[in-house]
Amino acid sequence: MKPNANSISDSSEIFKSLYQRQLSESIRSNTNSSNDEIGSKRCQVCKKGFMLRRKITCQICLSVYCSDHCTRKRKLNENEDFVFICDICDEEETKKEIAQEIDQEIEKLSLEVKELKENNERLFKEHYNNTASLNNIDMEIKKQEWNNKKQEEELLSQLESEQNRGVKIRNQVDSLRRALDESSKSEKFMSEACLEAENETEGLKLEIHNVEEQKDEIMSQIDKINSSLRQSLSLDQIRKILCEKCLLLVNKNLESNEKPIEDVVETVKEYHRQSFVSQDTDKPTKECVVC
Ligand SMILES: [Zn+2]
Ligand SMILES: [Zn+2]
Ligand SMILES: [Zn+2]
Structure with a gap:
């Protein structure tokens, strides 16, 4: 049941009319008490006799009244x-009814007030609880916000360090790639050099082979010359077909040892063999049968 402004204003109206009725009643009762001696021969209100009027007995107070003053039923x-x-009893009855209504109204209103108070208390408690939980939620949100901010900062710093690491790694990869390029270049260069060296070795082998063949040929020529010398050539003739170096050697051998010409030729041959082995590059100054 909800309180409403109309019912309250109605109640105050009822109180007002009740007060006025009570006032008039008290005035009237004073008048009545002074006229008790008149008895049942006259109307209790207008004090007129019943000779020409109808006499009515009130069924509540049992007094007699003229028809003008006992009208209610x-x-x-x-x-x-x-x-x-x-009319007096009717007013009295009406007053009782109104009082009863007022009592009921008061009871109703006090019930409403009680209910409203309870509601108010409940709402206050709810408000208090809601405020408390709101504060808690607010604190929780602030805490969460702070945590989020902290996490964000951590993540940002992690991201930054990861980026730095990425840059470092990229630089390392770049330098490794460069080193790899260089090493593959140098490998290519080395293999080319190896190939060249192999080719050179092959050439040298060929040259050595040629030189050995030449040597063998020279040896056979020397042998020929030797044998022809033994048969025909004199020392003077030999001297003419030798280069200065070979001539010097021959002279030296002849002077010191008085060797036979064959031995001298052998010595010269030996000398040439050795000088060949030691890669002597001195060129003879004139054509020579030995060298
Ligand atoms: Zn009367
Ligand atoms: Zn009466
Ligand atoms: Zn010579």
Whole structure:
């Protein structure tokens, strides 16, 4: 049941009219008490006799009244007929009814007030609880925000360090790639050099082979010359077909040892063999049968 402004203003109206009725009643009762001696021969209100008027008995106060002052009818009990009531008793009854209504209204209103108070207390408690939980939630949100901010900062710093690491690694990869390029270049260069060296070795082998063949040929020529010398050539003739170097050698051998010419030729040959082995590059100054 909700309180409403109309019912409250109605109640105050009822109080007001009740007060006015009570006032008039008290005035009237004073008048009545002074006229008790008149008895039942005159109307209790207008004090007129019943010679020309109808006499009515009020069924509540049992006093007699003229027809002008006993006009109301009421049921005294639920299952009875309507009976005449004097105006005074009617007012009294009305007053009782109004008082009863007021009591009921007051009871109703106090119930409403009680209910409203309870509601108010409940709402206050709810408000208090809500405020408390709101504060808690607010604190929780602030805490969460702070945590989020902290996490964000951590993640940012991690990201930054990862980026730095990435840059470092990229630089390392670049330098490794450069080194790899260089090493593959040098490998290529080395293999080319190896190939060249192999070719050179092959050439040298060929040259050595040629030189050996030449040597063998020279040896056979020397042998020929030797044998022809033994048969025909004199020392003077030999001297003419030798280069200065070979001539010097021959002379030296002849002077020191008085060797036979064959031995001298052998010595010269030996000399040439050795000088060949030691890669002597001195060129003869004139054509020579030995070298
Ligand atoms: Zn009267
Ligand atoms: Zn009466
Ligand atoms: Zn020579």
